[in-house]
Amino acid sequence: MAAYDQFNDEMLLPLIADGDETAFTALYNRYCPKINAYLNRTTKIPEIAEELTYDIFTGLWTGRDLLPDIRNVNAFLFKVAYNKAMDFFRLAANRQRLQAVVASRMPHPVTTSNADEKLLEAETKRILQEAIDHLSPQRRKVFIMHRELGMSHEQIALALSLSPETVKTTMSKALKSMRAFLQQHGVDSIILLYYLLSGK
Numbered sequence: 001m002a003a004y005d006q007f008n009d010e011m012l013l014p015l016i017a018d019g020d021e022t023a024f025t026a027l028y029n030r031y032c033p034k035i036n037a038y039l040n041r042t043t044k045i046p047e048i049a050e051e052l053t054y055d056i057f058t059g060l061w062t063g064r065d066l067l068p069d070i071r072n073v074n075a076f077l078f079k080v081a082y083n084k085a086m087d088f089f090r091l092a093a094n095r096q097r098l099q100a101v102v103a104s105r106m107p108h109p110v111t112t113s114n115a116d117e118k119l120l121e122a123e124t125k126r127i128l129q130e131a132i133d134h135l136s137p138q139r140r141k142v143f144i145m146h147r148e149l150g151m152s153h154e155q156i157a158l159a160l161s162l163s164p165e166t167v168k169t170t171m172s173k174a175l176k177s178m179r180a181f182l183q184q185h186g187v188d189s190i191i192l193l194y195y196l197l198s199g200k
């Protein structure tokens with residue numbers, strides 16, 4: 001671990017993409033306190049901040065094949081954290097009890113989006129759905145089971161009578177295929193990682 005602590009982000013990302021858990025731990029230790037502190041300041045609810053932080057780094061590991069595409073890890077993670085916080089406020093707005101808790105802790109109302117942002121988000125989702133539909137039946141099934149249903153590689157392997165390694169390889173190929181599809185349609189492939197981390 002000590003050696004990895006000396007690595008910069010650009011050196012860690014390819015290692016993490018290859019499944020190096022020690023390299024991921026080094027990145028986690030570097031950014032987790034910052035992201036958690038930011039989310040704590042933003043949501044004003046420590047328990048929510050902790051849960052959102054956990055979601056971000058869990059998603060980061062899930063989408064590790066795409067990490068080498070990131071040019072600025074700090075900016076990327078804070079953008080994801082901001083999006084997570086906004087998602088939380090949207091959820092709170094639709095749930096009366098949660099809204100009351102948030103309102104009691106927020107000095108000013110938070111604006112979550114404008115019309116242009118909503119239009120862009122809708123278009124991005126449309127293209128992402130096309131990328132999913134473009135996958136082969138097997139890759140699409142594995143991707144949906146993992147991404148939409150939240151199943152682990154082991155659970156998917158059991159359900160489909162496959163080995164966990166086959167599921168892992170299939171998921172990796174699905175992500176690469178989707179990344180290529182997005183690039184062909186002029187969409188930055190980093191959007192795919194945002195999608196994996198967004199919880200939407």
